[in-house]
Every structure is written in C-alpha cells, then in structure tokens.
Amino acid sequence: MAVNGSALSETLLSREELDRVVSTAQAALGKRQQKDGHWVYELEADATIPSEYVLLEHYLDRIDDPLQQKIAAYLRRTQSEDHGGWALYHNGKFDLSASVKAYFALKATGEDINAPHMRRAREAILDHGGAERSNVFCRCQLALFGEVPWHATPVMPIELMLLPRKAFFSVWNMSYWSRTVIAPLLVLAALKPKAINPRGIHVQELFVTKPDAVKDWIRGPYRSAWGRMFKGLDTVLRPLIPLIPAKTHQKAIKATIDFIEPRLNGEDGLGAIYPAMANVVMMYRALGVPDTDPRAVTAWKAVQKLLVIKEDEAYCQPCVSPIWDTGLSGHAMLEAASGPQGIAPEETLAELRKASAWLREKQILTVKGDWAINKPDLAPGGWAFQYGNDHYPDVDDTAVVGMLLHREGDPANAEALERARQWIIGMQSTNGGWGAFDIDNDKEILNHIPFSDHGALLDPPTADVTARCISFLKQLGHVEDQPVIDRAIAYLRAEQEEDGSWFGRWGTNYIYGTWSVLCAFNVAGVSHDDPSVVRAVEWLRSVQREDGGWGEGCETYEGAAHGVYSESLPSQTAWAALGLMAAGRRDDPAVGKAMTWLASQQDEHGEWHEDPYNAVGFPKVFYLRYHGYKQFFPLMALARYRNLESSNSRRVAFGF
Incomplete structure (x- = not known):
C-alpha cells in the first residue's frame, strides 16, 4: 500500500x-x-548444515555428545509448528530434503522416534513423498550411510575432472561453489565409502517405497525439455561407467586430488564453505588418509571453526x-x-x-x-x-x-x-x-x-x-x-x-x-x-x-x-x-x-x-x-x- x-x-x-x-x-x-x-x-542458514554436521560426526565416529545435544536443541527449536518439518527460512513452507536431514540428525543424537515432534516430522516427510523424493545432495548424504544405493544419485563420473576447459561439461563452466563442492564429492561417489555410523542409526522409516524397490530415482519435475534430454543421457551413461578403464579412473581420482590440495586453504577450508570442507574431510577418510595426517587435521579444524556454540544450543554456519x-x-x-x-x-x-x-x-x-x-x-x-x-x-x-x-x-x-x-x-x-x-x-x-x-x-x-x-x-x-x-x-x-x-x-x-x-x-x-x-x-x-x-x-x-x-x-x-x-x-x-x-x-x-x-x-x-x-x-x-x-x-x- x-x-x-x-x-x-x-x-x-x-x-x-x-x-x-x-x-x-x-x-x-x-x-x-x-x-x-x-x-x-553470525551467518545462519537453515537446519540443513547443522544436521549435516551431526551426521558428519557419526560418519567419522568422532561424536561429541554434549555438542550434539546442543545442536539437537537448535533443530527442535527451528522445527515448524505448522507443518511439522523444517523450512529453508523463517516461517517458510515445508522442505522435504531439509526435513529428512534434520530428522536423521535428531535420531542420531538419540531422540526417541516416537516422541511427538519426531512423529510429526516423519508423517510430514511421508506425506510429501518420502526420502526417495529428496534432492540430489540429500540422496548423496543418504548414500554415504547406506540408506540408498549410489545409483540413487545422478551419473557424475569422476572423469569429468579430466575434461578440458572448453568441454561443455567441464567443471570450469560451473560456479566456484559448484567446483569446490563437486570435486571431493566425485571422489566419494567413485570410492563409494560407507559411514562408520557406530550407533547404527538408520532412517528406513522415512521411505514410502523402500530404496531397493525404487525404479526411478530421477524423475523431475523438469524445468525444460533439456531436463528430459539430460535424464535420457543419464540413463544411457549408467551402464557405460563401469567400462571406463581402471587406469583412466585412477588418473581422474589423482587429477581431482591435484585440483583440491592446492586449494585446501588451511583452516579456512576448501572454498571456505561448509559443504566443500565436509566433503574433503570424508574424502580423506575414504582415501585411507589417517586422521593424524596434517591435511586431515587441518580439514577437520576448518569445519569446526564454523560452529557457533552457545549456552543452550549450537549450530554450524555455512561460512563466515x-x-x-x-x-x-x-x-x-x-x-x-x-x-x-x-x-x-x-x-x-x-x-x-x-x-x-x-x-x-x-x-x-x-x-x-x-x-x-x-x-x-x-x-x-x-x-x-x-x-x-x-x-x-x-x-x-x-x-x-x-x-x-x-x-x-x-x-x-x-x-x-x-x-x-x-x-x-x-x-x-x-x-x-x-x-x-x-x-x-x-x-x-x-x-x-x-x-x-x-x-x-x-x-x-x-x-x-x-x-x-x-x-x-x-x-x-x-x-x-x-x-x-x-x-x-x-x-x-x-x-x-x-x-x-x-x-x-x-x-x-x-x-x-x-x-x-x-x-x-x-x-x-x-x-x-x-x-x-x-x-x-x-x-x-x-x-x-x-x-x-x-x-x-x-x-x-x-x-x-x-x-x-x-x-x-x-x-x-x-x-x-x-x-x-x-x-x-x-x-x-x-x-x-x-x-x-x-x-x-x-x-x-x-x-x-x-x-x-x-x-x-x-x-x-x-x-x-x-x-x-x-x-x-x-x-x-x-x-x-x-x-x-x-x-x-x-x-x-x-x-x-
């Protein structure tokens, strides 16, 4: 007005x-x-990154229980009273992927899944199609814990890192944040590691269709005809990926590490953004690098420097x-x-x-x-x-x-x-x-x-x-x-x-x-x-x-x-x-x-x-x-x- x-x-x-x-x-x-x-x-995002941090500790078996309880308090506070799940911003609508991660994280911190807030979250997730309809990054997180198979994620062969700058699908045609997040994620997708998950936390109750029965993990909605064309390309490429010579595969892994390590950025972390930094921590574990290795030590410190820890609750920032x-x-x-x-x-x-x-x-x-x-x-x-x-x-x-x-x-x-x-x-x-x-x-x-x-x-x-x-x-x-x-x-x-x-x-x-x-x-x-x-x-x-x-x-x-x-x-x-x-x-x-x-x-x-x-x-x-x-x-x-x-x-x- x-x-x-x-x-x-x-x-x-x-x-x-x-x-x-x-x-x-x-x-x-x-x-x-x-x-x-x-x-x-402080720079605050939604429940996604605090949830991912909780799961990262379980992936590594480096669980800090007092910290996890403070993050759980943050997640409970930010749960919506209206729809029972988590939104991407203050008073926003239900977001499926954020809700799946927050529920998974709360369960990992020891929350009773029969508690009213957990039951409401679970019902909302199922009402919105279940965890199988979550976004790509959420399905990658689930794959790391064995909750879904790796073929639940789109084809992104690590050989992408070998493409020259002028190639259409080259990482150099992507944004900086995409390059830094994707590079270590490609290593994870190539090695397909599984979280230690010492407490055996699983969230199969969040699936409408059990993961081994899902026939099509990538089904839109598509924003254009290009989306349907690329879905077809994804289908064609899947059976071809295993045919890539092992020598080429190893060369691509090395090229990816050679891209990452000059950009590790000390205790500010790869790209100085949480997803890239967390992926590096998991990548080193998957590569068999000891936690005492200076690279792994520094990568872990970089992630922890993003934490905001208060008297009653805590969360993880996306960056500073x-x-x-x-x-x-x-x-x-x-x-x-x-x-x-x-x-x-x-x-x-x-x-x-x-x-x-x-x-x-x-x-x-x-x-x-x-x-x-x-x-x-x-x-x-x-x-x-x-x-x-x-x-x-x-x-x-x-x-x-x-x-x-x-x-x-x-x-x-x-x-x-x-x-x-x-x-x-x-x-x-x-x-x-x-x-x-x-x-x-x-x-x-x-x-x-x-x-x-x-x-x-x-x-x-x-x-x-x-x-x-x-x-x-x-x-x-x-x-x-x-x-x-x-x-x-x-x-x-x-x-x-x-x-x-x-x-x-x-x-x-x-x-x-x-x-x-x-x-x-x-x-x-x-x-x-x-x-x-x-x-x-x-x-x-x-x-x-x-x-x-x-x-x-x-x-x-x-x-x-x-x-x-x-x-x-x-x-x-x-x-x-x-x-x-x-x-x-x-x-x-x-x-x-x-x-x-x-x-x-x-x-x-x-x-x-x-x-x-x-x-x-x-x-x-x-x-x-x-x-x-x-x-x-x-x-x-x-x-x-x-x-x-x-x-x-x-x-x-x-x-x-």
Missing part, C-alpha cells in the same frame, strides 16, 4: 531524537568491532563473513560519524583506519584464483568474503571494500584501490554485468542436468553485484572507465522488472536489488527524473507498509509478490529508504516515516532485531540470515537521512 504523504508530517523525527538514535546505534556497532579492527557477525561485515559496518560507521560538512571526528577515523589496515592486509595479491582460467593476464586485486579464500575472491566484496577504503581517505589505501579497480574492470562479463566470482559463467543449460536439481550450478552476472561495481568505479572517478560503466548501466536497464524493481540475487530480494541499482544510478549521474529511476521509486512507494517500514520474505524467490511481507523489517526498511534517498527523495514523506519506524524499533542498547532471513545462497534451495544486517543498515540509513538534511542537492556523494 502506498503511504499517504499528507498524514506523515506529524511522524517526523526531531533532530534531537535523530541524533540520539544515530549516536546510540553507532556506539552499539562500535562495540562489536574486534581489537584488530574488523567486524564479524568478516570481509563483508567489516566493509558494510565501516560504511555505516563512517556515515554516522560524518556531519553535514562530511567531516568525521578523529577518534572514529582512527578506528576506521584500523579497519582499513586490516582490510588491506586481506587483499589477495599473490594467488591467481580460478577466475584466471578465463582471464590469465589479469593481475589479482580482489577480496574474498571470508577470512581466507585466496582462490576465490568476490567481486561484490571487492567493490564494497574499495568504496570504503576510498571514502575513508587514508593515502595508504591508494595502491590497494588501484589493484582492485583493475581487477574489477577485468572481471566484467560480455553482457556488461558482473557475476560474483567468475566471468561469463552463464551456460544456463547446465542448470538442467539431473545433478543440478537445485538450479544453481552457475554464477551469471546479476543486477546487485553489477550495481556495486558501477558504484565503486564511478566513486573512484577515472574518466577512462566510462565505457565500462556505460555497458554496465545498459545491462541494468535491460534487467529492470516490469513493475520497476530489480531482482536481488544475493539479498532478499527486489527491495535489495532496487536499492543497489538506485545507488549505482545516483553516483553514475543518471538523472533522478530518468524513467527507470521514476519507475523504481514508484514501486518502492507502492510496497511501503502502513507503519512506514518495508518487508520482504524469501517467498519472493518462489513466485510471491515483489517487496511484500507480513511485517516490516529493519534491514529492508533501511534498503528501501537508502534507495529513495539515492534517487533524490530524501524529503519524500515515505522516507520520513521510515526513519520514524526505524527509531521506534531500536532497543535500549541501540540495536535492532529481526528473525526473518534476509539473503539467499541459491534461490528456492538455500537461504541466509546475516545477523549484522539489522544493525549496520538501519544505522547507515538514519545517518544518511540526517547528513542529507543540509544538502542543497539532496544527492548522495558516494556509491553506497
């Missing part, structure tokens, strides 16, 4: 109250800064986000410290210089990562998302960090900024946009192979990442970069939705995408009266909630109405208001009401709270909850609103 501007004048914050809200939020965020200058918040959190927190702190004249107090600058120095040390300069397969002559200069992930720097993080270093202004940042600038320019895809980790990683047909039932095998350009790259390059102000920026703006214009919004690939969702693009258009000099900007502004106004906030749920990745949710949320309200201010609408009554709503939601410690998930790993499959979003984005929006009060142009001077 559009907000009635005439009713808003009485709701505007006084300058005194605005200053108080900003200062208390700034102090709260400042307390979260680590001694070395960085920020890091310190670079992202530090970049965004730094922007919020700098905005809060900047008065109308744009001058930050010296004590705040000192803390931000610590953050900048920490970030400079994290810039990846010595490793040409997988991105160099397509750009071998491009010098490194990006930042990863995690503490360490040198083979996989992230374009989005690089742009955010670059904007912070430029805005913070320390001359020591100059060399890092130039390296980042050159790397970002070199990572632009052919269509003018940017993906997160790779260039032109857009062979969409691959998303229709049976293994890719999650539909996220690729890393194509997206509007939100592209917007950040425009913002970074334009903020730096190199005239010679204008052709690069022009191609990117053309890409964004083509990506605008009919209702005026933009899809948010990495944040929830159309509000996030629209905010990102409006920021880019603003710093790039696109007129605030440009038709694309006007359409976006009107769309944001149209979905503002009656209380003055905005909200959007992960349901919008599954076909729900854009920008709509059952409640207002601090992060989405901040994005929408920042987007409107970037479009020159600082004095729009909708923005004033949003500021009042944000102020009303701040607690006595200067912080905000929200339970819904606010980001996405893979739409429809894997969602994320950044615990920091509800803190630094509202601060950024409120401080921006205050700082634009005395601006004659009402134009935001920075790219973020």
Whole structure:
C-alpha cells in the first residue's frame, strides 16, 4: 500500500531524537568491532548444515555428545509448528530434503522416534513423498550411510575432472561453489565409502517405497525439455561407467586430488564453505588418509571453526563473513560519524583506519584464483568474503571494500584501490554485468542436468553485484572507465522488472536489488527524473507498509509478490529508504516515516532485531540470515537521512 504523504508530517523525527538514535546505534556497532579492527557477525542458514554436521560426526565416529545435544536443541527449536518439518527460512513452507536431514540428525543424537515432534516430522516427510523424493545432495548424504544405493544419485563420473576447459561439461563452466563442492564429492561417489555410523542409526522409516524397490530415482519435475534430454543421457551413461578403464579412473581420482590440495586453504577450508570442507574431510577418510595426517587435521579444524556454540544450543554456519561485515559496518560507521560538512571526528577515523589496515592486509595479491582460467593476464586485486579464500575472491566484496577504503581517505589505501579497480574492470562479463566470482559463467543449460536439481550450478552476472561495481568505479572517478560503466548501466536497464524493481540475487530480494541499482544510478549521474529511476521509486512507494517500514520474505524467490511481507523489517526498511534517498527523495514523506519506524524499533542498547532471513545462497534451495544486517543498515540509513538534511542537492556523494 502506498503511504499517504499528507498524514506523515506529524511522524517526523526531531533532530534531537535523530541524533540520539544515530549516536546510540553507532556506539552499539562500535562495540562489536574486534581489537584488530574488523567486524564479524553470525551467518545462519537453515537446519540443513547443522544436521549435516551431526551426521558428519557419526560418519567419522568422532561424536561429541554434549555438542550434539546442543545442536539437537537448535533443530527442535527451528522445527515448524505448522507443518511439522523444517523450512529453508523463517516461517517458510515445508522442505522435504531439509526435513529428512534434520530428522536423521535428531535420531542420531538419540531422540526417541516416537516422541511427538519426531512423529510429526516423519508423517510430514511421508506425506510429501518420502526420502526417495529428496534432492540430489540429500540422496548423496543418504548414500554415504547406506540408506540408498549410489545409483540413487545422478551419473557424475569422476572423469569429468579430466575434461578440458572448453568441454561443455567441464567443471570450469560451473560456479566456484559448484567446483569446490563437486570435486571431493566425485571422489566419494567413485570410492563409494560407507559411514562408520557406530550407533547404527538408520532412517528406513522415512521411505514410502523402500530404496531397493525404487525404479526411478530421477524423475523431475523438469524445468525444460533439456531436463528430459539430460535424464535420457543419464540413463544411457549408467551402464557405460563401469567400462571406463581402471587406469583412466585412477588418473581422474589423482587429477581431482591435484585440483583440491592446492586449494585446501588451511583452516579456512576448501572454498571456505561448509559443504566443500565436509566433503574433503570424508574424502580423506575414504582415501585411507589417517586422521593424524596434517591435511586431515587441518580439514577437520576448518569445519569446526564454523560452529557457533552457545549456552543452550549450537549450530554450524555455512561460512563466515568478516570481509563483508567489516566493509558494510565501516560504511555505516563512517556515515554516522560524518556531519553535514562530511567531516568525521578523529577518534572514529582512527578506528576506521584500523579497519582499513586490516582490510588491506586481506587483499589477495599473490594467488591467481580460478577466475584466471578465463582471464590469465589479469593481475589479482580482489577480496574474498571470508577470512581466507585466496582462490576465490568476490567481486561484490571487492567493490564494497574499495568504496570504503576510498571514502575513508587514508593515502595508504591508494595502491590497494588501484589493484582492485583493475581487477574489477577485468572481471566484467560480455553482457556488461558482473557475476560474483567468475566471468561469463552463464551456460544456463547446465542448470538442467539431473545433478543440478537445485538450479544453481552457475554464477551469471546479476543486477546487485553489477550495481556495486558501477558504484565503486564511478566513486573512484577515472574518466577512462566510462565505457565500462556505460555497458554496465545498459545491462541494468535491460534487467529492470516490469513493475520497476530489480531482482536481488544475493539479498532478499527486489527491495535489495532496487536499492543497489538506485545507488549505482545516483553516483553514475543518471538523472533522478530518468524513467527507470521514476519507475523504481514508484514501486518502492507502492510496497511501503502502513507503519512506514518495508518487508520482504524469501517467498519472493518462489513466485510471491515483489517487496511484500507480513511485517516490516529493519534491514529492508533501511534498503528501501537508502534507495529513495539515492534517487533524490530524501524529503519524500515515505522516507520520513521510515526513519520514524526505524527509531521506534531500536532497543535500549541501540540495536535492532529481526528473525526473518534476509539473503539467499541459491534461490528456492538455500537461504541466509546475516545477523549484522539489522544493525549496520538501519544505522547507515538514519545517518544518511540526517547528513542529507543540509544538502542543497539532496544527492548522495558516494556509491553506497
């Protein structure tokens, strides 16, 4: 519902109250800064990864019972009261695969399967077709425990690792996360190990049809005719796989290990993401590598570093986000410290210089990562998302960090900024946009192979990442970069939705995408009266909630109405208001009401709270909850609103 501007004048914050809200939020965020200058918040996914961690301990016979009981408490708490299973996000619909894994994990921790919560979960799983209809990654997990045969999974011969880059099915045509997860999984599929499972935990009660009676494990639903064609190819290949010469098979296993081991990444782990890291741990066990081997020791430590252990419960994160959190927190702190004249107090600058120095040390300069397969002559200069992930720097993080270093202004940042600038320019895809980790990683047909039932095998350009790259390059102000920026703006214009919004690939969702693009258009000099900007502004106004906030749920990745949710949320309200201010609408009554709503939601410690998930790993499959979003984005929006009060142009001077 559009907000009635005439009713808003009485709701505007006084300058005194605005200053108080900003200062208390700034102090709260400042307390979260680590001694070395960085920020890091929890990064939570759904029940899948905590469940997989429980099962990993049983696979290895390295069971930590007190920890498992805490994870069991987390799983019980996140079980849905409505449908009895587990969802992929807060108050979401039943998800079969997440529910199978959570039930399996709870049973492994000793839960009585006749307890009411276990009975409800089991009934819901059976009502939805049983474990035999779970997704590929779930069936792989079940195969590792002998619950289903390995032919329940799609044909993915390890010989794929021998294919050259130009081959259609080459792993180099897949996203970074797919490569790092698939490589050790291919070794597991080739060796077909079985979990130690010392307590003999099995879940045959979750199958409608017993596994040995299932005749067709891969039966859609198919997203296109390509899916049916690849299903036929899977059927043809199955009897041929055993005919591959043993010598070739061993050569492929060696090639896979040779791919993995240079990328093991110390205690940050392969790809610095849980599924790849857990697969490496199981791979080493399957290869007969002793647990005392330094490689196995380090791989196990990497997984355990993802655990969040609290007094009463625990869970496992999919990865950690310190670079992202530090970049965004730094922007919020700098905005809060900047008065109308744009001058930050010296004590705040000192803390931000610590953050900048920490970030400079994290810039990846010595490793040409997988991105160099397509750009071998491009010098490194990006930042990863995690503490360490040198083979996989992230374009989005690089742009955010670059904007912070430029805005913070320390001359020591100059060399890092130039390296980042050159790397970002070199990572632009052919269509003018940017993906997160790779260039032109857009062979969409691959998303229709049976293994890719999650539909996220690729890393194509997206509007939100592209917007950040425009913002970074334009903020730096190199005239010679204008052709690069022009191609990117053309890409964004083509990506605008009919209702005026933009899809948010990495944040929830159309509000996030629209905010990102409006920021880019603003710093790039696109007129605030440009038709694309006007359409976006009107769309944001149209979905503002009656209380003055905005909200959007992960349901919008599954076909729900854009920008709509059952409640207002601090992060989405901040994005929408920042987007409107970037479009020159600082004095729009909708923005004033949003500021009042944000102020009303701040607690006595200067912080905000929200339970819904606010980001996405893979739409429809894997969602994320950044615990920091509800803190630094509202601060950024409120401080921006205050700082634009005395601006004659009402134009935001920075790219973020």
